[in-house]
Amino acid sequence: DAGVIQSPRHEVTEMGQEVTLRCKPISGHNSLFWYRQTMMRGLELLIYFNNNVPIDDSGMPEDRFSAKMPNASFSTLKIQPSEPRDSAVYFCASRMASVGGTQETQYFGPGTRLLVL
Amino acid sequence: AQSVAQPEDQVNVAEGNPLTVKCTYSVSGNPYLFWYVQYPNRGLQFLLKYITGDNLVKGSYGFEAEFNKSQTSFHLKKPSALVSDSALYFCAVRPTGFQKLVFGTGTRLLVSP
Numbered sequence: 130d131a132g133v134i135q136s137p138r139h140e141v142t143e144m145g146q147e148v149t150l151r152c153k154p155i156s157g158h159n160s161l162f163w164y165r166q167t168m169m170r171g172l173e174l175l176i177y178f179n180n181n182v183p184i185d186d187s188g189m190p191e192d193r194f195s196a197k198m199p200n201a202s203f204s205t206l207k208i209q210p211s212e213p214r215d216s217a218v219y220f221c222a223s224r225m226a227s228v229g230g231t232q233e234t235q236y237f238g239p240g241t242r243l244l245v246l
Numbered sequence: 247a248q249s250v251a252q253p254e255d256q257v258n259v260a261e262g263n264p265l266t267v268k269c270t271y272s273v274s275g276n277p278y279l280f281w282y283v284q285y286p287n288r289g290l291q292f293l294l295k296y297i298t299g300d301n302l303v304k305g306s307y308g309f310e311a312e313f314n315k316s317q318t319s320f321h322l323k324k325p326s327a328l329v330s331d332s333a334l335y336f337c338a339v340r341p342t343g344f345q346k347l348v349f350g351t352g353t354r355l356l357v358s359p
Contacts, residue, residue: 133289160345162346162347171349171350171351171352172336172349172352174346174347177345177346179345184345185345220289220290222290226345233280233295233340234280234292234295235280235292235347236292237282237289237290237291237292238289239288239289240288240289242287
């Protein structure tokens with residue numbers, strides 16, 4: 130099992146540029162989560178999907194952020210235009226949600242470290 | 247409001263001694279509770295969870311946690327700390343009826359040789 134795969138692992142860009150972060154969840158998982166981690170704010174949930182459908186995007190900072198999940202094996206988080214305050218580590222996590230709730234564990238990818246200059 | 251508190255920013259313990267990392271929560275209903283560990287420049291790794299049943303949960307790397315409903319706590323413990331346990335530990339809760347996790351602010355564990 131390859132686990133959750135994220136790319137790129139590191140991204141350095143200039144303010145105003147578009148940034149696209151990618152995530153491949155664990156095969157068979159039906160829920161996907163995007164988080165942002167900063168020293169100041171800790172871990173924040175940005176958005177999550179169930180069966181490729183966005184369920185809760187209340188954590189998305191503003192309209193510059195968008196996320197898509199075109200199929201069960203791929204998701205993107207896009208920032209356009211990027212700003213220095215977007216600098217953070219972005220994590221993707223996936224889970225197999227079940228009716229009984231026993232498979233509740235979220236498994237995290239290694240993260241993408243984003244630096245916006 | 248749903249929240250998780252990790253009252254200690256850092257916990258220092260000598261190798262071989264027992265360790266405790268504290269977590270309390272404030273949610274309605276019967277929550278699911280989790281502990282994750284994060285090593286430098288790595289993602290979060292799942293350690294253990296409490297869903298239902300026995301209040302003492304055993305997890306990876308010799309860690310365990312005790313669910314205490316009356317005190318709304320879920321403290322992480324290990325009988326004998328290793329230097330390699332030094333990392334950032336996160337407590338998280340999934341409130342009843344919610345899909346997402348609420349994370350604490352994290353506790354840095356430093357185990358000295």
